[in-house]
Amino acid sequence: MDEFELIERWLERLPVPGSGVLVGPGDDAAVLVPRPGHRLVVTTDAVVEGVHFDAGRVPPAAIGHKALAVNLSDLAAMGARPRWSTVALTLPPGRLPWSFLRRIADGLGALARAHGVAVVGGNVSAGDVFSLTLTLVGEARQVLRRKGARPGDRILVTGTLGDAALGLASLAARSGPPRRMSVLEARQVRPTPRVEMGLAAVGLASAAIDVSDGLVQDLGHLLRESGVGATLFAHRVPRSRAYQRATTDLGPALSGGEDYELCLTAPPRKVPALSRRARALRLRLTEIGEVDESGTLRILDDRGRPIRLAQVGYTHHTLTRTGRGRRRRRGAGRC
Template sequence: MDISAFGEFELVARLTAGLAVSTAGDIGVGDDCALLDLGRGDLLLATCDSQVEGVHFSLGSSPSEHIGRKALAINLSDIAAMGGTPRYALISLLLPSHLSIEVLDGIYAGLRAQAQRFDTAIVGGNISSTGGSPQLVIDITLLGTVERGHALLRSGAHAGDLICVTGSLGDSAAGLQTFLHTTTDVSPQDLQTLRERHTAPEPRVREGQLLGALGGGKVTAMLDISDGLSGDLTHLCERSGCGARVDLAAIPLSAPLLRVARSLQHDPLDWALHGGEDYELLFTLRPSALDEVRSAIQQQSGTPLTVIGEIQPPTAGLTLSHPDGHTEPLHPHSWDHLNHPSP
């Protein structure tokens, strides 16, 4: 049996079954980062991710600096999802022989600029040839820290908590579609906005730090939206042992997304629910903390916060609530790295 018989998350579960952490305070596989207790001061966060040409980016459609920025941004987003502070990055490059030095310089310029924005030091890495493969691969390991007692996990949500997101959803998926399909009646400004949400996403590092710093159990669980709202909410509910209700009318959709959806005759909520790569934060909080949390996020970062639903008992499952009051099951249909290659 080859790996095509498995989905990404099935394969991860198979490979990591039985893995043990070294100390009782450590958290290994299953969250956005590994959380490691070295026995002193802050806790250590560790994450890694790969970007593969032809799967995650295209040299023909993405500026080389954007490729570098995105490669680090998706790791920064994992640190943000834990409420942490990024510190050190290790960059490994698998290089095809035909890659031009100008493209590589641009990618590294994007990496350096992104690292400087978030006070992250690039401290090493590795360079290797891809042999006969024509694909460029960028693999990054990122280390960060989080104050003891302030790490936000996927596992803390409880029935009655509010479900919240930062920013708007579906923009990255809409941007990808504009590369794949002709849009004759969309403004250049809308195209640029959505395409940059896809090629150069903004990690919500400051917002994650603000949420982690609140303390008092106000924010109960968090992760970033990398695989799509439906899939990532499913991950959160599985880890927390709960259900969830999502109010469709509350999902934040940007004006450029709505205009592109009309042009392509596509349901914008499909992109918001299942598109992935938005790298917004999805989190749950106690209802009594909503005003404080919203004020802290908007005043100190300027990022909108939207309540999109409520955590339910596990027996309720995951549901979508329509404006007319009827509900339907929410089935996760999100990005799978093994089964959804992109141009």
């Protein structure tokens, strides 16, 4: 199979459902029909070999999954319905076998289908390093912002935090790919973006952000954009059973990254409705703090004593920004 054929076949594995797609791949550009009265919500994120994943330690399907998941998580944090995506792929010619590329497409395709996302266009370039850059377009009548949190609002978080950071450490300690991934490793490798919860939170939450760079750092962005402060009760931050078995340290739950959970704020009277919607989605939603006027983020332990974190945010080697204040640093060569 030559390179041309390989690319044809790669893109053919991705879904192009008809919903709102007038012209899909095959012309100079895709043509889409936005729903009247809706706004467009657009985000872009890349995964780069050797920076965001180590091909030797992660199943290829997970690379495709995660490339879309990180973008879906951004739309979830805006309360938007994901609809269309473009994919720009850089391929080191001849270095990646078809079986590897096929599995990447399958991982991406499966998640796209699950969320009704059509892959409407693509671009494939040669390049020394494998990378996958997705742009995701969604729709919303009304969006959630990072700004909007007000003193008295409760701070809530979906799911459990810190699992992905512990999973990353566990994967990094291996010499090859695991035969069977632990719960923590799976959380790192195949995150579940909280798209439905983001949609359910519109009209109830006062502000939202996804937890990609660590709770303290991301909550800090939300508070700064909202011009408020908050108190965070560290012992309330939800940790999974696997986490609690692995460590008693709260650090990964407070500062670990890549869980792709949602952090929401809401006035107390709206918290019951938010909780009901989370329950309907079988999603854990935990109140972990309260917004105040202080302008700073205080973190208290279970006896009410302030905690000082050694590490405020998850330090990625990668620098990421969907906008101001969105940056990551992450060790090259980690998976």
